[in-house]
Amino acid sequence: MSSDATVRVEGRVLKLTNLDKVLYPEFGFTKGEVIDYYTRIAPVLLPHLKDRPVTLKRYPNGVDGKWFFEKNASEHRPDWVRTMRLESPGSTKGNETVNYVMVDELATLVWLANLAALELHVPQWTVGPRGGKRDPDLLVFDLDPGAPATVVECCRVAERIREVLDDDGVDSWAKTSGNKGMQMYAYAPAKDTSEYAKAVAQRLAQELPELVVATMAKAQRTGKVFIDWSQNNPAKTTVAPYSLRARERPAVSTPLTWDEVEDCEVVGDLVFTADEVLERVDSAGDLFGS
Structure with a gap:
């Protein structure tokens, strides 16, 4: 029996292949099942992808096989897939561009x-309808535990970051990374988000030296939580809420x-896992940003 299928998604016709793989x-x-998950989670996922250029992490042979990042939209994409050509955030020459996929409808997500x-993966900034890059609207702290520290220690650090942000009048929320750690978000304060995040990370590294590190050096992370403030650099992206992760199980950034x-x-x-996240959304709706 063929594991291919041709489907219609909100008026778009797509050919799906190797569904049993x-x-x-x-x-x-x-x-x-991956396609089914993304189809069912789309109502809460799509708003968090809206107007954000998407970087893909593709696993054509599964999570145990070779993978690659993909920023430029496939040349073989359907003509209805919207793209946006933007200057590459990491470009040093100032003339390199990337033709990003813009995921603003279910059919594109299924594709x-x-x-x-x-x-x-998405940045903390959005683009306007004519390709103008807007200032960051989100502030993020990526909490990365160094073994034997785990997400449990990340939670203790997240609680402290929340207190600091509360004192500054900034509301915050959290999600798992779907991997080892977690991320904390807030709406961008009226200041340089990268410098603000760096200042918070350095402050907590001084206050909680037994638990927190704010520098990139991996040798210093053993048993501690690295607060990666650099995710606010315009060239960086962070896994989107509700995205699957390529782990042993279909875990989700939740x-x-x-x-x-x-x-x-x-x-x-x-x-x-994917099934558990669908159940959570059915029960509680979208917790991200609330």
């Missing part, structure tokens, strides 16, 4: 899932309540 071998999770684009952050005592408290 297992992309998460340990979990037996197929490409068809990407069919390409085995398991992970979707929005959290602050009660869940405060109550976390073991790693398993904050590991959520």
